[in-house]
Amino acid sequence: MTILRGCIGWLAACLLAVPVYAEGMRALTAADFLRQPYRGFTLDNGSSKTAADFDDLAAMGANLVRIGITLERCAKCRDYTIPPKFLLDVDQVLALAEPRGIHLILTLVPERPEHAAYWEDATLQASIVDVWSRLAERYKDKPAMGGFDLINEPNPPGRAKEAHRRYAEFAGRLIEAVRRIDPQRMIVYEPAPRGNTFYAFKELKTPLPYDNVLYSPHFYHPVDITHQGVGKQPHGEPYPTSEWNKALLSERLEPVREFARKYKLPIYMGEFGCVRDAPGDTTYRWIKDVADLLEAEGWSWTFHSFRGWHGWDPELPARAPKPVSAAAAKNVRSMYTPVMALLRGYLNKSRPPSP
Numbered sequence: 088m089t090i091l092r093g094c095i096g097w098l099a100a101c102l103l104a105v106p107v108y109a110e111g112m113r114a115l116t117a118a119d120f121l122r123q124p125y126r127g128f129t130l131d132n133g134s135s136k137t138a139a140d141f142d143d144l145a146a147m148g149a150n151l152v153r154i155g156i157t158l159e160r161c162a163k164c165r166d167y168t169i170p171p172k173f174l175l176d177v178d179q180v181l182a183l184a185e186p187r188g189i190h191l192i193l194t195l196v197p198e199r200p201e202h203a204a205y206w207e208d209a210t211l212q213a214s215i216v217d218v219w220s221r222l223a224e225r226y227k228d229k230p231a232m233g234g235f236d237l238i239n240e241p242n243p244p245g246r247a248k249e250a251h252r253r254y255a256e257f258a259g260r261l262i263e264a265v266r267r268i269d270p271q272r273m274i275v276y277e278p279a280p281r282g283n284t285f286y287a288f289k290e291l292k293t294p295l296p297y298d299n300v301l302y303s304p305h306f307y308h309p310v311d312i313t314h315q316g317v318g319k320q321p322h323g324e325p326y327p328t329s330e331w332n333k334a335l336l337s338e339r340l341e342p343v344r345e346f347a348r349k350y351k352l353p354i355y356m357g358e359f360g361c362v363r364d365a366p367g368d369t370t371y372r373w374i375k376d377v378a379d380l381l382e383a384e385g386w387s388w389t390f391h392s393f394r395g396w397h398g399w400d401p402e403l404p405a406r407a408p409k410p411v412s413a414a415a416a417k418n419v420r421s422m423y424t425p426v427m428a429l430l431r432g433y434l435n436k437s438r439p440p441s442p
Contacts (some may be wrong), residue, residue, distance in 0.1 A: 131395030190233030
């Protein structure tokens with residue numbers, strides 16, 4: 088375990104030597120994300136993927152995917168368990184990703200953020216520490232395992248300042264548990280609350296006192312647009328408008344910019360996306376504006392999501408009926424929808440140069 092206190096001179100003091108695991112592929116470090124952007128997609132938790140899926144990802148130029156493990160807890164249990172299916176899915180993704188030069192970011196989803204009991208239960212927190220210890224042992228020699236994203240969208244109770252403090256303390260325990268087993272594993276850190284680009288990063292005054300940490304916001308501003316028609320969210324919000332446009336989206340990213348520039352740190356946008364059936368060309372224009380902002384900063388990103396829930400799927404036509412079954416989706420998906428054509432343009436930048 089390596090802990091560097093006062094990691095302000097980060098670039099010189101906080102980068103690790105690069106561990107090499109296998110010919111042609113090595114583990115990622117946070118420093119790699121300063122040298123070049125990584126781009127790709129999120130994969131839905133528990134979703135099985137095929138060789139054809141990863142052939143398509145590689146053909147587009149994707150070099151990064153992100154997937155989560157949703158933990159289980161029975162009603163009266165005081166610990167979390169990892170569903171065997173989720174572990175098998177992660178193992179499968181690693182086996183498919185490695186020969187195609189694609190790295191994986193793995194995150195945990197203990198419970199839905201708004202209902203997470205573990206923030207008030209020390210026993211449940213210890214259970215999450217144990218889960219990460221077991222995952223670190225399982226994947227410590229896997230070159231395609233790019234990094235561990237400790238908690239997906241952590242959301243402790245309280246206002247932003249208190250939420251940030253509580254999660255930073257808990258994250259330290261998780262990092263130390265991982266590093267006892269896998270000292271050089273890259274850690275992905277979403278500051279609380281929920282990796283929010285505005286409120287969470289305004290509270291992130293200094294980097295964590297650990298080396299090899301990649302800082303990761305999520306971006307869905309405003310949810311009235313990005314999540315319209317999801318759950319009880321009304322449908323019909325256009326973009327851009329005088330209330331929301333590229334300049335205003337850029338303002339929401341400013342705390343992340345300030346943090347990254349002050350400490351010369353890389354940024355990885357772990358999630359961003361918009362429902363596929365927003366009115367008119369809202370989906371396309373929102374995604375293009377956000378992606379252009381990320382590209383202008385040289386930040387890495389994974390778009391939400393690839394061949395998962397039909398509402399987010401950029402390969403489905405905007406007017407495809409909802410819901411779309413998995414079987415039907417296979418017949419109507421296209422790599423040439425306007426949004427996919429847009430994303431492929433960015434992903435193509437990740438291709439290695441021809442020899």
